[in-house]
Amino acid sequence: MxxxxxxxxxxxxxxxxxxxxxxxxxxxxxxxxxxxxxxxxxxxxxxxxxxxxxxxxxxxxxxxxxxxxxxxxxxxxxxxxxxxxxxxxxxxxxxxxxxxxxLKLTCYRVRKTAILSEATTKKRLERSKKLLQRTRNDEHLVTVFSNEKLFTVQAEFNPQNHRVLAETSEEAFANGRTIHQASHPASVMVFGAVCADGKSPLLFVDQGVKINKEVYISQILEKTLLPWAQTHFNGRHWVFQQDGAPAHTAKLSQQWCETHLPAFIPKDEWPPSSPDLNPLDYSIWGVLQNKVNAKPHSSIEALKKTLLKEWDALSPDYLRATIDAYPRRLRAVIQKRGGRMEHN
Structure with missing residues (x-):
């Protein structure tokens, strides 16, 4: 057996x-x-x-x-x-x-991923080692992981899973073999942050607004992240994480974090090109997209309504399980000498 x-x-x-x-x-x-x-x-x-x-x-x-x-x-x-x-x-x-x-072999799906340069691989290895050291004091359990994500009104299409049974190709076409998608569907950019025991409000970025350092500080950090975190942690220590997006690594943004937050991971301490280490990227955004884009939306407002509903539905147990995976993923990157792990 x-x-x-x-x-x-x-x-x-x-x-x-x-x-x-x-x-x-x-x-x-x-x-x-x-x-x-x-x-x-x-x-x-x-x-x-x-x-x-x-x-x-x-x-x-x-x-x-x-x-x-x-x-x-x-x-x-x-x-x-x-x-x-x-x-x-x-x-x-x-x-x-x-x-x-x-033979003890497992069938894995082939996935597309960006090529990591030698310099990037080296930084991922070195910085993952330092971040793993910090998790030994359970710092990851009080870390607020954050990121932005673009959602569209279109239903998500996966040719591997979307099939139709029919006797002929003509019948299959009539029954939905072909799915029509717009080249540039209406979309909305959202900001979210999560920790082991909670999540921030989901912020919608206004249409046409580019997230530069000024918008990032005034609309996201000052008006959304900080008020929520202060209320949620209620005097407890916490750490803020952000990835290497230009608005995040800008000198002005880094200075704001140093001045206004109890602690944060500076731009030269977070591994570059590492969505496989951010819980939002390696799990939460994907789960949210599968639920939100299971069917198309008639408008941006309808999309926003569904996003808020599914964001609120993310359970505390799921959030904790996702954060608990963070140290294991750091160890996986270290085991791969800074390379990609098998599953993102």
Missing amino acids: APPSPHRSSILNLFKAGVAPVDIIKRLGVPSKTVYDSISRFKKLGTFLDRRGRGRKATVVTPDRIKAVKERIRRNAHRSIRKMAEGMKISRRSLGRVVKDK
Whole structure:
């Protein structure tokens, strides 16, 4: 019997925090079958652990068959299980068992990401080490992570998940095989900040307003972030995080943070090109977008209404689980010597 997935505990934590299965799949980067099977087992048995004696008896797989599969994967790791099974004239299920149970391989989706220069990789490594040291005092639990995000009125389209069953291509076209999208849909820029036990109000940036250092300080930091944080922490110590956007790293913005905030991560201490280290980027914005853009919106106002609703619906358990992943991600960057981790 195949060993249980090492992701089961993470799946359980996110599921119990109210995260939808499709968002868990995206957040953890694991196969959809693993997530749905784990949730089904939990609902039925109240646990993710396998029952004793469960499962079919292992099918005999010859060493030659295992060796042949391993060699094919070595030559082309991008070949699908279906095509490989057809080429080897065995069932997809049998080949899947060889890949998963015998070779201990997992199928991951190929993702697009920016190339990191040698200098950027070095900075990510050095700065991640220093930030990890700070988490040993649980500083990340009082850190306010922040960022901006652009949302559009269009429904999110994923060709991997959007399918239609039909007898002919003409019927499929008529039933929605083609999704029409505007080149430049109406959109709204939002600012949000989160910590282990709360989140700021969601701020909408006015149409046509560019977030330069003046707008960032006056509209975002002074009017939104600081009043919320002072009320939320109520005298407790807290730390502010922002990424390397020009408005954030501007001298005037850095001086404002140094003067008005109890503590913040300066621009030369946050790793560059690191959305994989900001909870908003590696989880929250994606979860929000999946829910908000599940269907198109008729107007910007309708989009704003849905954004506010879904932002308010983010549960405390989910926020804590997302922040708890931050130290693990720092360790993953360090393990990769400053490179990208497998799942963003």
